[in-house]
Amino acid sequence: MKSKAIQGGQQELKGKRAIVTGAARRIGREVALELARAGADIAITYRNSDSDATKTVAELVGLGVRAFALQCDVTDQSSVKAMVADAKRLLGGIDILINNAGAYNTVEFEKITLEQWDDIFATNARGPFLVSQTAAKELRKSKGRIVNIGSLGGIQPWATHIHYCASKAALHMLTQAMAKALAPDVTVNCVAPGMIPMDYTTPKSQLRHFSEKTPMKRNGTAQDVAIAVRFLAGGAQFITGQVLIVDGGLGLSS
Numbered sequence: 001m002k003s004k005a006i007q008g009g010q011q012e013l014k015g016k017r018a019i020v021t022g023a024a025r026r027i028g029r030e031v032a033l034e035l036a037r038a039g040a041d042i043a044i045t046y047r048n049s050d051s052d053a054t055k056t057v058a059e060l061v062g063l064g065v066r067a068f069a070l071q072c073d074v075t076d077q078s079s080v081k082a083m084v085a086d087a088k089r090l091l092g093g094i095d096i097l098i099n100n101a102g103a104y105n106t107v108e109f110e111k112i113t114l115e116q117w118d119d120i121f122a123t124n125a126r127g128p129f130l131v132s133q134t135a136a137k138e139l140r141k142s143k144g145r146i147v148n149i150g151s152l153g154g155i156q157p158w159a160t161h162i163h164y165c166a167s168k169a170a171l172h173m174l175t176q177a178m179a180k181a182l183a184p185d186v187t188v189n190c191v192a193p194g195m196i197p198m199d200y201t202t203p204k205s206q207l208r209h210f211s212e213k214t215p216m217k218r219n220g221t222a223q224d225v226a227i228a229v230r231f232l233a234g235g236a237q238f239i240t241g242q243v244l245i246v247d248g249g250l251g252l253s254s
């Protein structure tokens with residue numbers, strides 16, 4: 001992949017082939033759509049959201065790219081192997097991997113069970129490791145890009161999400177270590193979103209609290225995350241091992 005500046009409306013990813021995990025809905029869906037707007041063919045993965053996956057594929061195809069939905073549990077090695085093989089076959093290769101699938105829940109420190117600890121690490125840390133390791137050969141061949149979706153919680157300690165914070169911190173370190181292991185063939189970076197409300201269940205008072213606390217005076221959107229991913233998935237060939245925080249400055253203010 002040659003270094004090339006992104007210009008407005010340019011399809012800088014035309015001919016590139018991308019996997020976006022957990023992209024049937026929410027942030028992953030918006031990332032897949034943004035990469036498609038940049039011209040990339042897309043394989044999205046889903047675990048349970050099969051009807052959303054079908055809708056997202058139709059939207060992607062509507063943007064004029066080739067798109068496929070593949071079922072995958074990122075914690076399961078055989079499922080990951082089958083998904084990567086199918087993506088390679090359907091797309092004809094792999095240039096871009098976006099490790100977006102993730103798990104999140106709120107539990108007080110004393111109440112975190114071993115199962116909750118292991119589950120969140122299996123999805124947020126082992127998952128991106130497994131998918132990246134499995135796709136590494138193809139990505140090296142294509143001089144590709146990996147973008148992991150981390151979290152502001154991997155940088156800031158949130159007392160009611162300790163297992164989540166620790167798993168995202170692990171993902172940030174995985175980003176840096178993989179960047180060295182896969183250089184100079186593949187760049188590996190991470191986008192770490194702050195507060196991105198994705199449904200109507202978040203209480204209005206909480207939305208207001210965070211938007212007021214955020215220097216940019218609003219909460220983030222999936223599009224904010226997708227723009228950062230598009231940048232790192234594209235021409236940024238000399239940027240590797242970085243964690244790009246997308247939080248409107250929220251992390252600066254506490």
Ligand SMILES: NC(=O)c1ccc[n+]([C@@H]2O[C@H](COP(=O)([O-])OP(=O)(O)OC[C@H]3O[C@@H](n4cnc5c(N)ncnc54)[C@H](OP(=O)(O)O)[C@@H]3O)[C@@H](O)[C@H]2O)c1
Nearest residue numbers: 022026027046047048049073074100101102151193195196
């Ligand atoms: N929303 C935020 O405020 C925020 C903030 C910081 C970071 N992030 C990160 O951004 C990413 C996307 O966030 P989101 O809120 O859109 O996430 P989400 O809805 O919680 O998760 C995204 C998708 O991950 C998939 N998934 C979960 N476990 C999986 C597994 N074991 N194997 C395969 N897929 C699995 C689910 O797919 P199915 O629905 O198909 O089962 C889900 O739709 C996540 O990595 C999240 O941690 C989000």
